[in-house]
Amino acid sequence: MDIMLDQALKKLRNENILPGQVTKIGEGAWHRVYKLEDLRDEEFVLRIKKKEAYGEVQDFDSDELCSEYESTRSYYQHANESCSNVCPSFFQYFIEEDLVFTLETFMGIGQDLSLLTNKDAISYGKRLGYFFKKIHNKSPVIKGFGNLYWNGETLQGNNHQSINELWEEDNDHYIKILYVLNHSKLDFNKENVTENVNDLIKCRRKQIQEVSLVNQDITPENIILNTGKISIIDPFPKLDFGLKYAAYFVFCYKFLLPSFSNAPRYINNAYSEKSGILNDIAEGYIKGYFHDMSLDEYTNQVKRLMDEYTLWMLQEAYEHYEVLHEEKLTNKIIQQMGPREVIDERLNLIIRELETLCSRRY
Numbered sequence: 001m002d003i004m005l006d007q008a009l010k011k012l013r014n015e016n017i018l019p020g021q022v023t024k025i026g027e028g029a030w031h032r033v034y035k036l037e038d039l040r041d042e043e044f045v046l047r048i049k050k051k052e053a054y055g056e057v058q059d060f061d062s063d064e065l066c067s068e069y070e071s072t073r074s075y076y077q078h079a080n081e082s083c084s085n086v087c088p089s090f091f092q093y094f095i096e097e098d099l100v101f102t103l104e105t106f107m108g109i110g111q112d113l114s115l116l117t118n119k120d121a122i123s124y125g126k127r128l129g130y131f132f133k134k135i136h137n138k139s140p141v142i143k144g145f146g147n148l149y150w151n152g153e154t155l156q157g158n159n160h161q162s163i164n165e166l167w168e169e170d171n172d173h174y175i176k177i178l179y180v181l182n183h184s185k186l187d188f189n190k191e192n193v194t195e196n197v198n199d200l201i202k203c204r205r206k207q208i209q210e211v212s213l214v215n216q217d218i219t220p221e222n223i224i225l226n227t228g229k230i231s232i233i234d235p236f237p238k239l240d241f242g243l244k245y246a247a248y249f250v251f252c253y254k255f256l257l258p259s260f261s262n263a264p265r266y267i268n269n270a271y272s273e274k275s276g277i278l279n280d281i282a283e284g285y286i287k288g289y290f291h292d293m294s295l296d297e298y299t300n301q302v303k304r305l306m307d308e309y310t311l312w313m314l315q316e317a318y319e320h321y322e323v324l325h326e327e328k329l330t331n332k333i334i335q336q337m338g339p340r341e342v343i344d345e346r347l348n349l350i351i352r353e354l355e356t357l358c359s360r361r362y
Ligand SMILES: Nc1ncnc2c1ncn2[C@@H]1O[C@H](COP(=O)(O)OP(=O)(O)O)[C@@H](O)[C@H]1O
Pocket: 025, 026, 027, 028, 029, 030, 031, 032, 033, 045, 047, 088, 104, 105, 106, 107, 108, 109, 110, 221, 222, 224, 233, 234
Protein backbone atom coordinates (compact mmCIF):
# COMPACT_ATOMS: atom_id res chain seq x y z
CA MET A 1 0.00 0.00 0.00
CA ASP A 2 1.03 3.57 -0.68
CA ILE A 3 3.03 4.86 2.34
CA MET A 4 1.22 8.18 2.47
CA LEU A 5 -2.17 6.44 2.35
CA ASP A 6 -1.05 4.20 5.20
CA GLN A 7 0.04 7.22 7.25
CA ALA A 8 -3.19 9.08 6.53
CA LEU A 9 -5.31 6.11 7.61
CA LYS A 10 -3.25 5.88 10.82
CA LYS A 11 -3.95 9.56 11.54
CA LEU A 12 -7.65 8.95 11.00
CA ARG A 13 -7.63 5.95 13.34
CA ASN A 14 -5.93 8.11 15.98
CA GLU A 15 -8.87 10.48 15.64
CA ASN A 16 -11.19 7.52 16.07
CA ILE A 17 -12.22 7.56 12.46
CA LEU A 18 -12.21 3.94 11.35
CA PRO A 19 -12.48 3.49 7.61
CA GLY A 20 -13.62 0.18 6.14
CA GLN A 21 -12.70 -0.65 2.59
CA VAL A 22 -10.43 1.83 0.83
CA THR A 23 -10.57 2.20 -2.99
CA LYS A 24 -8.61 4.56 -5.20
CA ILE A 25 -11.12 6.53 -7.29
CA GLY A 26 -9.22 9.34 -8.90
CA GLU A 27 -6.11 11.40 -9.36
CA GLY A 28 -5.72 15.00 -10.43
CA ALA A 29 -2.55 17.04 -10.87
CA TRP A 30 -2.35 17.67 -7.11
CA HIS A 31 -4.17 14.92 -5.21
CA ARG A 32 -4.59 11.15 -5.14
CA VAL A 33 -8.14 10.36 -4.16
CA TYR A 34 -9.51 7.35 -2.26
CA LYS A 35 -13.02 6.43 -1.30
CA LEU A 36 -13.51 5.28 2.28
CA GLU A 37 -16.51 3.00 2.80
CA ASP A 38 -18.89 2.99 5.72
CA LEU A 39 -17.28 5.63 7.81
CA ARG A 40 -19.76 6.84 10.45
CA ASP A 41 -22.49 5.58 8.07
CA GLU A 42 -21.38 8.12 5.51
CA GLU A 43 -19.06 7.76 2.54
CA PHE A 44 -15.98 9.96 2.47
CA VAL A 45 -13.04 10.62 0.23
CA LEU A 46 -9.48 11.06 1.33
CA ARG A 47 -7.53 13.42 -0.94
CA ILE A 48 -3.80 13.02 -0.35
CA LYS A 49 -1.62 15.84 -1.64
CA LYS A 50 1.02 14.55 -4.04
CA LYS A 51 4.63 15.48 -3.33
CA GLU A 52 5.24 16.13 -7.01
CA ALA A 53 3.10 18.09 -9.41
CA TYR A 54 3.89 18.79 -13.06
CA GLY A 55 7.14 16.84 -12.64
CA GLU A 56 8.41 19.12 -9.87
CA VAL A 57 8.75 18.46 -6.14
CA GLN A 58 6.48 20.88 -4.30
CA ASP A 59 7.97 22.91 -1.45
CA PHE A 60 6.10 22.59 1.81
CA ASP A 61 4.47 25.92 2.61
CA SER A 62 1.99 25.61 5.41
CA ASP A 63 0.54 29.14 4.94
CA GLU A 64 -0.14 28.43 1.31
CA LEU A 65 -1.74 25.08 2.12
CA CYS A 66 -3.92 26.72 4.80
CA SER A 67 -5.01 29.34 2.28
CA GLU A 68 -5.84 26.64 -0.25
CA TYR A 69 -7.88 24.45 2.07
CA GLU A 70 -9.56 27.29 3.97
CA SER A 71 -10.60 28.66 0.57
CA THR A 72 -12.06 25.27 -0.35
CA ARG A 73 -13.87 25.06 2.99
CA SER A 74 -15.25 28.54 2.54
CA TYR A 75 -16.39 27.89 -1.04
CA TYR A 76 -18.11 24.63 -0.05
CA GLN A 77 -19.95 26.42 2.75
CA HIS A 78 -20.93 29.40 0.59
CA ALA A 79 -22.10 27.13 -2.26
CA ASN A 80 -24.10 24.85 0.06
CA GLU A 81 -25.81 27.87 1.61
CA SER A 82 -26.72 29.02 -1.93
CA CYS A 83 -28.03 25.62 -3.14
CA SER A 84 -28.09 22.75 -0.70
CA ASN A 85 -25.64 19.87 -1.03
CA VAL A 86 -24.08 20.98 -4.29
CA CYS A 87 -20.66 20.62 -2.57
CA PRO A 88 -19.30 18.27 0.10
CA SER A 89 -21.01 19.12 3.41
CA PHE A 90 -18.14 17.65 5.43
CA PHE A 91 -14.61 18.96 4.90
CA GLN A 92 -11.54 18.67 7.11
CA TYR A 93 -7.88 19.01 6.33
CA PHE A 94 -4.66 17.91 7.87
CA ILE A 95 -1.28 19.58 7.29
CA GLU A 96 2.12 18.23 8.36
CA GLU A 97 5.44 18.51 6.57
CA ASP A 98 5.42 14.91 5.30
CA LEU A 99 1.67 14.39 4.99
CA VAL A 100 -1.11 16.64 3.75
CA PHE A 101 -4.67 15.44 3.11
CA THR A 102 -8.32 16.36 3.18
CA LEU A 103 -11.26 14.26 4.26
CA GLU A 104 -14.56 15.16 2.66
CA THR A 105 -17.98 13.89 1.66
CA PHE A 106 -17.98 11.45 -1.26
CA MET A 107 -20.11 13.03 -4.00
CA GLY A 108 -20.48 9.98 -6.25
CA ILE A 109 -18.72 8.75 -9.36
CA GLY A 110 -19.13 11.08 -12.32
CA GLN A 111 -20.72 9.97 -15.59
CA ASP A 112 -18.44 9.90 -18.61
CA LEU A 113 -19.24 13.00 -20.66
CA SER A 114 -19.06 11.11 -23.95
CA LEU A 115 -21.98 8.94 -22.82
CA LEU A 116 -24.31 11.91 -22.37
CA THR A 117 -26.98 12.62 -24.96
CA ASN A 118 -27.19 16.19 -26.25
CA LYS A 119 -30.43 16.59 -24.33
CA ASP A 120 -28.77 15.43 -21.08
CA ALA A 121 -25.85 17.79 -21.67
CA ILE A 122 -28.14 20.79 -22.16
CA SER A 123 -30.12 19.85 -19.10
CA TYR A 124 -27.00 19.42 -16.90
CA GLY A 125 -25.70 22.72 -18.29
CA LYS A 126 -28.95 24.47 -17.32
CA ARG A 127 -28.73 23.16 -13.78
CA LEU A 128 -25.08 24.25 -13.57
CA GLY A 129 -25.98 27.73 -14.79
CA TYR A 130 -28.79 27.92 -12.28
CA PHE A 131 -26.47 26.83 -9.43
CA PHE A 132 -23.61 29.16 -10.34
CA LYS A 133 -26.03 32.09 -10.61
CA LYS A 134 -27.21 31.35 -7.05
CA ILE A 135 -23.62 31.04 -5.83
CA HIS A 136 -22.69 34.33 -7.54
CA ASN A 137 -25.78 36.11 -6.21
CA LYS A 138 -25.09 35.32 -2.56
CA SER A 139 -23.04 38.09 -0.94
CA PRO A 140 -19.60 36.82 0.01
CA VAL A 141 -18.66 37.01 3.69
CA ILE A 142 -14.95 37.29 2.85
CA LYS A 143 -13.62 40.86 2.71
CA GLY A 144 -11.48 42.28 -0.07
CA PHE A 145 -11.08 41.24 -3.69
CA GLY A 146 -8.94 38.89 -5.77
CA ASN A 147 -7.00 35.84 -4.64
CA LEU A 148 -7.75 34.55 -1.16
CA TYR A 149 -5.26 34.07 1.62
CA TRP A 150 -5.49 32.90 5.21
CA ASN A 151 -3.93 35.36 7.64
CA GLY A 152 -3.98 32.90 10.55
CA GLU A 153 -7.47 33.95 11.63
CA THR A 154 -9.60 34.65 8.59
CA LEU A 155 -9.64 34.43 4.84
CA GLN A 156 -9.25 37.67 2.93
CA GLY A 157 -9.06 38.83 -0.64
CA ASN A 158 -5.53 40.15 -1.31
CA ASN A 159 -6.74 43.45 -2.80
CA HIS A 160 -8.45 46.16 -0.75
CA GLN A 161 -9.06 48.87 -3.33
CA SER A 162 -12.56 50.24 -3.81
CA ILE A 163 -14.83 48.42 -6.24
CA ASN A 164 -14.89 51.44 -8.54
CA GLU A 165 -11.09 51.47 -8.75
CA LEU A 166 -10.98 47.72 -9.35
CA TRP A 167 -13.53 48.01 -12.12
CA GLU A 168 -11.59 50.80 -13.77
CA GLU A 169 -8.38 48.76 -13.56
CA ASP A 170 -10.09 45.71 -15.00
CA ASN A 171 -11.28 47.73 -18.00
CA ASP A 172 -7.93 49.48 -18.43
CA HIS A 173 -6.22 46.09 -18.43
CA TYR A 174 -8.06 45.00 -21.59
CA ILE A 175 -7.15 48.24 -23.35
CA LYS A 176 -3.50 47.66 -22.39
CA ILE A 177 -3.35 44.10 -23.70
CA LEU A 178 -5.14 45.17 -26.86
CA TYR A 179 -2.39 47.75 -27.33
CA VAL A 180 0.32 45.10 -26.88
CA LEU A 181 -1.27 42.77 -29.43
CA ASN A 182 -1.81 45.64 -31.85
CA HIS A 183 1.86 46.53 -31.69
CA SER A 184 2.96 42.95 -32.22
CA LYS A 185 3.89 41.25 -35.45
CA LEU A 186 0.79 39.09 -35.22
CA ASP A 187 -1.20 39.19 -38.39
CA PHE A 188 -4.90 39.86 -37.82
CA ASN A 189 -7.57 42.41 -38.61
CA LYS A 190 -6.28 44.90 -36.05
CA GLU A 191 -8.58 47.71 -37.08
CA ASN A 192 -11.74 45.70 -36.63
CA VAL A 193 -10.69 44.07 -33.39
CA THR A 194 -9.60 47.42 -31.93
CA GLU A 195 -12.80 49.18 -32.87
CA ASN A 196 -14.90 46.40 -31.39
CA VAL A 197 -12.98 46.00 -28.16
CA ASN A 198 -12.89 49.78 -27.63
CA ASP A 199 -16.67 50.02 -28.13
CA LEU A 200 -17.28 47.10 -25.86
CA ILE A 201 -15.10 48.51 -23.07
CA LYS A 202 -16.75 51.92 -23.38
CA CYS A 203 -20.14 50.31 -22.62
CA ARG A 204 -18.67 47.98 -20.03
CA ARG A 205 -17.23 50.83 -17.96
CA LYS A 206 -20.79 52.03 -17.30
CA GLN A 207 -22.05 48.59 -16.27
CA ILE A 208 -20.12 47.70 -13.16
CA GLN A 209 -20.60 44.07 -12.09
CA GLU A 210 -21.29 42.60 -8.67
CA VAL A 211 -18.37 41.06 -6.79
CA SER A 212 -18.97 37.35 -6.18
CA LEU A 213 -17.19 34.33 -4.81
CA VAL A 214 -16.21 32.72 -8.12
CA ASN A 215 -14.58 29.41 -9.00
CA GLN A 216 -11.64 29.46 -11.41
CA ASP A 217 -11.44 25.68 -11.79
CA ILE A 218 -14.67 24.51 -13.34
CA THR A 219 -13.28 21.84 -15.67
CA PRO A 220 -15.35 18.65 -16.01
CA GLU A 221 -12.89 16.85 -13.71
CA ASN A 222 -14.15 19.04 -10.88
CA ILE A 223 -17.83 18.71 -11.65
CA ILE A 224 -19.49 15.41 -10.92
CA LEU A 225 -22.56 14.55 -12.97
CA ASN A 226 -24.19 11.55 -11.45
CA THR A 227 -27.66 10.28 -12.42
CA GLY A 228 -29.23 13.71 -12.60
CA LYS A 229 -27.30 15.09 -9.62
CA ILE A 230 -24.61 17.73 -9.96
CA SER A 231 -21.74 18.29 -7.53
CA ILE A 232 -18.92 20.82 -7.54
CA ILE A 233 -15.62 19.67 -6.01
CA ASP A 234 -12.02 20.91 -5.80
CA PRO A 235 -12.80 24.61 -6.35
CA PHE A 236 -10.20 27.34 -6.82
CA PRO A 237 -12.11 30.32 -5.45
CA LYS A 238 -11.45 34.03 -5.58
CA LEU A 239 -13.44 37.23 -5.24
CA ASP A 240 -14.07 38.71 -8.66
CA PHE A 241 -16.77 40.01 -10.96
CA GLY A 242 -19.68 37.56 -11.26
CA LEU A 243 -20.74 37.96 -14.89
CA LYS A 244 -17.11 37.86 -16.00
CA TYR A 245 -16.77 34.41 -14.43
CA ALA A 246 -20.16 33.22 -15.73
CA ALA A 247 -18.67 33.96 -19.15
CA TYR A 248 -15.47 32.15 -18.17
CA PHE A 249 -17.46 28.92 -17.76
CA VAL A 250 -18.98 29.37 -21.22
CA PHE A 251 -15.56 30.25 -22.66
CA CYS A 252 -14.01 27.09 -21.16
CA TYR A 253 -16.72 24.74 -22.37
CA LYS A 254 -17.21 26.26 -25.82
CA PHE A 255 -13.61 26.98 -26.66
CA LEU A 256 -10.80 26.58 -24.16
CA LEU A 257 -11.12 22.90 -23.18
CA PRO A 258 -11.33 21.57 -26.76
CA SER A 259 -8.49 23.87 -27.83
CA PHE A 260 -6.26 22.63 -24.99
CA SER A 261 -6.77 18.96 -25.91
CA ASN A 262 -3.30 18.80 -27.41
CA ALA A 263 -1.59 19.94 -24.18
CA PRO A 264 -0.05 17.02 -22.20
CA ARG A 265 -2.11 17.89 -19.10
CA TYR A 266 -5.40 17.42 -20.98
CA ILE A 267 -4.52 14.88 -23.63
CA ASN A 268 -6.20 11.98 -21.81
CA ASN A 269 -9.42 13.92 -21.35
CA ALA A 270 -9.90 14.05 -25.14
CA TYR A 271 -11.96 17.23 -24.85
CA SER A 272 -11.78 17.93 -28.58
CA GLU A 273 -13.67 14.70 -29.23
CA LYS A 274 -16.31 15.84 -26.74
CA SER A 275 -16.60 19.39 -28.06
CA GLY A 276 -20.24 18.90 -29.09
CA ILE A 277 -21.26 17.82 -25.59
CA LEU A 278 -19.18 20.59 -23.96
CA ASN A 279 -20.85 23.12 -26.24
CA ASP A 280 -24.30 21.82 -25.25
CA ILE A 281 -23.35 22.14 -21.57
CA ALA A 282 -22.32 25.77 -22.24
CA GLU A 283 -25.57 26.52 -24.12
CA GLY A 284 -27.57 25.04 -21.25
CA TYR A 285 -25.49 26.99 -18.74
CA ILE A 286 -26.40 30.33 -20.37
CA LYS A 287 -30.10 29.44 -20.24
CA GLY A 288 -29.84 28.36 -16.61
CA TYR A 289 -27.78 31.36 -15.56
CA PHE A 290 -30.40 33.81 -16.92
CA HIS A 291 -33.42 31.59 -16.33
CA ASP A 292 -35.41 34.20 -14.40
CA MET A 293 -35.30 36.98 -17.01
CA SER A 294 -37.83 38.41 -19.44
CA LEU A 295 -37.00 37.90 -23.10
CA ASP A 296 -35.65 41.45 -23.52
CA GLU A 297 -33.56 41.25 -20.40
CA TYR A 298 -32.33 37.80 -21.42
CA THR A 299 -31.17 39.06 -24.83
CA ASN A 300 -29.37 41.96 -23.20
CA GLN A 301 -27.65 39.79 -20.59
CA VAL A 302 -26.54 37.20 -23.16
CA LYS A 303 -25.00 40.04 -25.16
CA ARG A 304 -23.12 41.23 -22.06
CA LEU A 305 -21.96 37.69 -21.36
CA MET A 306 -20.74 37.30 -24.93
CA ASP A 307 -18.83 40.58 -24.60
CA GLU A 308 -17.10 39.04 -21.58
CA TYR A 309 -16.45 35.95 -23.72
CA THR A 310 -14.71 38.15 -26.32
CA LEU A 311 -12.57 39.66 -23.56
CA TRP A 312 -11.57 36.17 -22.34
CA MET A 313 -10.52 35.39 -25.92
CA LEU A 314 -8.45 38.59 -25.98
CA GLN A 315 -6.89 37.69 -22.62
CA GLU A 316 -6.06 34.18 -23.84
CA ALA A 317 -4.42 35.60 -26.99
CA TYR A 318 -2.33 37.89 -24.80
CA GLU A 319 -1.27 35.06 -22.44
CA HIS A 320 -0.23 32.85 -25.35
CA TYR A 321 1.64 35.75 -26.94
CA GLU A 322 3.47 36.53 -23.68
CA VAL A 323 4.43 32.90 -23.03
CA LEU A 324 5.94 32.67 -26.51
CA HIS A 325 8.25 35.54 -25.54
CA GLU A 326 9.73 33.60 -22.62
CA GLU A 327 13.25 32.46 -23.37
CA LYS A 328 12.64 29.04 -21.89
CA LEU A 329 9.30 27.40 -21.17
CA THR A 330 9.00 25.81 -17.73
CA ASN A 331 7.99 22.20 -17.44
CA LYS A 332 4.69 23.28 -15.90
CA ILE A 333 3.89 25.52 -18.88
CA ILE A 334 4.73 22.73 -21.33
CA GLN A 335 2.49 20.34 -19.41
CA GLN A 336 -0.38 22.82 -19.22
CA MET A 337 -0.13 24.53 -22.61
CA GLY A 338 2.04 22.26 -24.74
CA PRO A 339 5.42 22.82 -26.41
CA ARG A 340 6.21 26.05 -28.28
CA GLU A 341 4.82 24.91 -31.68
CA VAL A 342 1.54 23.87 -30.08
CA ILE A 343 1.24 27.21 -28.23
CA ASP A 344 2.00 29.06 -31.44
CA GLU A 345 -0.60 27.07 -33.36
CA ARG A 346 -3.19 27.65 -30.64
CA LEU A 347 -2.43 31.39 -30.60
CA ASN A 348 -3.31 31.42 -34.28
CA LEU A 349 -6.60 29.68 -33.60
CA ILE A 350 -7.39 32.14 -30.78
CA ILE A 351 -6.63 35.14 -32.99
CA ARG A 352 -8.93 33.79 -35.73
CA GLU A 353 -11.69 33.29 -33.13
CA LEU A 354 -11.16 36.81 -31.84
CA GLU A 355 -11.48 38.19 -35.37
CA THR A 356 -14.69 36.24 -35.91
CA LEU A 357 -16.17 37.39 -32.59
CA CYS A 358 -15.34 40.99 -33.45
CA SER A 359 -16.68 40.85 -37.00
CA ARG A 360 -19.92 39.34 -35.77
CA ARG A 361 -20.69 42.03 -33.24
CA TYR A 362 -24.19 43.34 -33.54
N1 LIG B 1 -15.50 14.69 -2.82
C1 LIG B 1 -15.37 13.89 -3.87
N2 LIG B 1 -16.35 13.02 -4.21
C2 LIG B 1 -16.23 12.20 -5.29
N3 LIG B 1 -15.15 12.15 -6.08
C3 LIG B 1 -14.13 12.97 -5.79
C4 LIG B 1 -14.17 13.89 -4.69
N4 LIG B 1 -13.01 14.58 -4.65
C5 LIG B 1 -12.29 14.13 -5.71
N5 LIG B 1 -12.95 13.17 -6.39
C6 LIG B 1 -12.49 12.44 -7.62
O1 LIG B 1 -11.06 12.49 -7.70
C7 LIG B 1 -10.64 13.23 -8.85
C8 LIG B 1 -9.42 14.09 -8.51
O2 LIG B 1 -9.71 14.88 -7.36
P1 LIG B 1 -9.36 16.43 -7.24
O3 LIG B 1 -9.70 16.84 -5.87
O4 LIG B 1 -10.05 17.18 -8.34
O5 LIG B 1 -7.78 16.40 -7.47
P2 LIG B 1 -6.81 17.60 -7.91
O6 LIG B 1 -6.82 18.59 -6.76
O7 LIG B 1 -5.49 16.96 -8.11
O8 LIG B 1 -7.38 18.20 -9.16
C9 LIG B 1 -11.86 14.07 -9.25
O9 LIG B 1 -11.85 14.39 -10.61
C10 LIG B 1 -13.00 13.15 -8.87
O10 LIG B 1 -13.18 12.17 -9.85
